[in-house]
Amino acid sequence: MPVNGRGWVQSSSSSGFEETWKQPSEGWWKINLDGASKGNPRPSGVRFIVRDWKGDVVALDAQKLNPGTNNIVEASVALIAIRFCRKIGVIKLHLEGDSLIIIQTIMKGTIKAWHLQNSILSIVEELNNFEDFRVSHIRRTGNVEADILSKWALTFNEIGELRFEDLRHINIEF
Incomplete structure (x- = not known):
């Protein structure tokens, strides 16, 4: 089931992959996502950050999941994040992750x-239900926030989640 020819974003970097995070185009929302697994299969954590076209964080999510492989965890966080964005009414979505296997697939x-x-x-x-969408790969160095926080989700005592509302009084610096 192809993605109707929409969606692929070519990188402007010489390596072919984005090295740094870039603000989405006007009217677009961007998801940066990452999954972490302490082995294959082992306890897993996922994390996504949603930003609007101004670059402001509008939502974030960190969850500890049942044990899974790296690729299953990366695919799971993509699906969770996409469904979240549909739920809040996003119509133009840019999905960006550091798992080259999942992004290319x-x-x-x-x-x-x-x-x-x-x-x-x-x-x-799910992507084909958006008015428009883009999917791109970013190196881990450009996806630092999602990478760090997906590993942080592994430290949760129980399978569950932490949402943006829970973090309003916590200052996390990168």
Whole structure:
């Protein structure tokens, strides 16, 4: 199930991958996401940050999940984040993650790993419901906030989540 020719963003960097985070275009919202797993399969944590076209953080989520592999965790956070954005009314979405395997699989619609098939098909189906969308890869160095906080989610005592509302009085500096 291809993504209707929409969505792929070519990098402006010489390496072919974005090195730093860039603000989304006017009218667009950007999700930066990351998943972390302490082995394959082991306890997992996921994290996403949603920013508007001004670069302001409008939502974030950190969750500890049941044990899973790195790729399953990365696909899970993409689906969780996309569904969250649809729920809050986003119509133009830029999804950016540091898992090259997951990003390329979403864009190509060719799923070689059978265990990812349902997740990737669901991601593509959800993306095609947006007015417009983009999907791009970013190096971990440009995805630092999501990377650090997905690992932080691994420290949660129970499977569950932490939302933006819970962090209003916490100052986290990167």
